[in-house]
Amino acid sequence: MTEKKLADLKNTAFNVRQHIIRMSTDGGCFIGASLSCADLIVFLYKEFLNVNLENLDDPKRDYLFLSKGHDVPALYGTFAEIGFIEKDRLKNHLKTNDFIYWHPNRNIPGIEFYSGSLGHLLSIAIGVAIDCKLKGQTNKIVVILGDGELDEGTIWEGALVANAYNLDNLICVVDRNHFQANIETEKLIPLESIEDKFKAFGWGTGSCDGHNFESLEKAFSIFPIKENKPSIIIADTKRGKGLPSIEARADRWFVNFKPEEVEMLLEELKGGAEADLTSETIVAR
């Protein structure tokens, strides 16, 4: 990866994180998961997917399905950066005059399907992938899954069906931030080894550092990972990445910060001192 490209990706991801932090007040948002997948989403839209403002309705475009849904501020932020929506529109977060709320919906250009109810979009993506194959199209169909989301039974139904139909145009990415909503995954319903489980289901598997663009580029350079089969990449990430004051904390899943805390967090993101957060933590929503 060239230095220029790397700098551009880092700059975009920084801007996306700023957008996420600005959405964490006046009602708040699921900041932890949004920050953990920000680099991944920026990488996919800028380096991997053939989707842009001009081909958003073209059936030959690539698709991204954000299955875990509550990390949608990272998607809104990315869309603002790549021009799918106006940056000013992010100020409409949770306002009745727009559709920018806590979960994805099709009223926002670029969002392929409703999500938020976990374990749905793998099956939707399988339907899309089957149709692309029937039509002889070579679109790539990407699904971002949460690690906690892997508890859902329909993920494993989908794992069986995608293997049965040899969907080598399908690629899942797990935002492996190690947390369910309220607790670390391995302390509640252990998931490891995720790769071995999917290997046993017939998938090609890979892994990468979900915050390192060169590592992401390497992981996504081979596709499909296994001939004729669906692929899955486990992207190792950190909940709340970019803000040491909330990183990897169980109690900073959903937040609703005071305006002055947002200003402190924006400084923290730039490398300033850790924010002195006094607002109440919300562990369940």
Add this chain to the structure above:
Amino acid sequence: MTYEDILLELIQKDDRFIVLTAENRAAIRNLPNKVKGRFIDTGITEQTLIGVSAGLALRGRIPVCHALATFLTMRAFEFIRTDVGISGLPVKIVGGFSGFLSDGNGPTHQAIEDVSIMRGIPNVNVFCPADEEDMLICLRQILEDPRPFYIRYNNFKNIYSHNHNFEIGKAEVVSKGKDVTIITYGLMFGESYKAMNMLKEKGIDTGLINLRTVKPIDEATILEAVKNSKLIVTVEDHFKTGGLYTILSEILLKNKLTADVLSISLDNKWYKPALLNDLMEYEGFTAPQITEKIILKLN
């Protein structure tokens, strides 16, 4: 012409149609070899079946998906509500062995709340054909309609020759009656038709309405019957709650009306598992039993 013939015809003439099942092939056993890639079996995965169907619909297809009515409408309920209901995509959800048709299977397999829960989802419509002939008359229109539909599959042989004019949201008025009007849908049409004839033989002026689509509902036809008949009888192989009796109550309240109503339905109970004719006798849904209940109510 069979159900499969119509599906095959639509698949051959229209690229949008695609048939799916969650490993229940009762209604579509001969299709896989004839339509190749446009037959998809997801295995015993009702939720994934609905998700995959919605994904195909997102790409412009009209998926016609099949499974046992109980598992399709209940195990996959939230997928239907979220992926089909919210999006309004034209997924056609075909439930087999609904109502009394699951005869000897027992309560695990009894879809007798399916109409209630499907009609409760915004954008999802409900088609309950009286028998095979009625189903085939209406099927093309239902499948070609741009809206999602739940279809209570019914291949029971007809004992009445149905009206070939069909419009979504319009009931089939078999007969009008000043004393009684029986309103029904689906499988119970047959026994209701026989009961109508028995009542007429006894000099009771009896009407019969076959709803065809339970949603959208033909409110005008129902209101006309309410105004012109002394007694309204609703007959359904469904729980009393949420089905036709509830729909009638909603229509009456909305129009500030009241009526003498007899509901022949399953009141807060599952039915006795047995062969169809035996269980209908046991539960009191045969034509002579329906006739007797109506006469008792009239007196």
